[in-house]
Amino acid sequence: MKRKLIAAIGATAMMASVAACGSGDSNASKDPKERNETLTVWLMVDAQSTWPELVKDVNAQFKAKYPKTKVNVQYQQWGDKAKKLDAALAGDKYPDVVELGNTETMTYILNGALGEIDPKKYENSDTWIKGLKDTCSFEGKQYCVPYYAGARVALYNKDMFKAGTGSDKLPETEADLTKALDKVGKKYGKDKAFSPLYLPGRYWYAAMSYVAAYGGQIAKYDEGTKEWKSSLSTPEAQKGIKHFTDLVDTYNNGDKTKDEQDHANVMANEKTALLYGNGWEAGSVIDPKANGNAKLKDKIGVAGMPGPDGKALPSFIGGSDLATISKSKVQDLGEEWISMFTSAKSQEVLASKNILPNNTKQLAPLKAKPETAPIANAVPDAWFTPIAPGWTAIEKKEILEVMLLDIIKGKSVEEATKAADAEIDKLINEES
Incomplete structure (x- = not known):
């Protein structure tokens, strides 16, 4: 998508937001x-399975202020949420508040689906984790609120290492x-199927962590041209990719x-004795319901993953954000519910369950807590995918996975990264 189109969509989003706010102005002035x-x-x-008491408490707070307003919480599955949301937005029965994974937000910001928010209305917004805040930002405006x-991190079998x-x-x-x-x-x-380190060849999140470790990036934004350009064939990125594929080949x-x-x-x-994965996957390893x-139990350890040059391996920062829908007629109520749900008090509930809060202030104590220290310490230096219009299309086409697979099968890093750059450049500035 060219800059002119980005501006047009931005204007559409702004008008939608203004229209929504305008439609609710008379209601907003009413006695709560x-x-x-x-x-x-x-x-x-x-939220339903792990912190239901937080949802219940926030709804009670909201009910105390708005006794006649009903809060209808509907729980969604990650597998089909995006498809259901797209269908809902195309019709007239859509949510007023929605949780989005932080790689999903840009698509909805650019198509005008999300309402603009004022960070000043939200507690600890001055210390929101940058990697989350950035996924909610576009052209100096904020369209969602970091949630968690x-x-x-490294997940390892303590008995095997011993x-x-x-x-x-x-x-x-x-x-x-x-x-x-x-x-x-x-x-x-003796077990030929045993891998000291099980690092799958198409695991692009891991590969890009090694790119970040060498100072490389997937793509860079040019302030002059106002466009993104893929940078996988830079020396720094190539070093990281080669480091990753060497580990795959060796272990x-x-x-x-x-x-x-x-x-x-x-x-x-x-x-295997070692994985590089999400902290919560340690639970999946021992949970019979998850195979x-x-x-x-008690044999799987969690630690920071060592990276090149004696430093910790930079992690991809995951997480969720909360947003209002721009055409909602109760957008102001949505903003207030989100404010309560992401307050310092609410974030303490998440922290008590070893879920990382949305701000560095409340993250700090978790850096010293044994159960959360490896994950909490990985957050400040974490990396994120390019916040670009075409990133969703790049993921759908699996360009990074294909590049890594080509290298695993014998193509040179130089040739594979050059081909990936060309493919990414075709999509990264286009609307997904």
């Missing part, structure tokens, strides 16, 4: 106790880690052409 309306909130099922954060190295602690540097992996591999090498004895979707099951089946292995 006289607001007889319904606020529909779409939250992901995580997530990061990738058997192979004499210690059940994960080494703190990559140099020491590779020495330990060599020993673990020797200990369990993954499984199917190198797979992605990371089932790597927790690989660990559950005791076919996990209950026998591994």
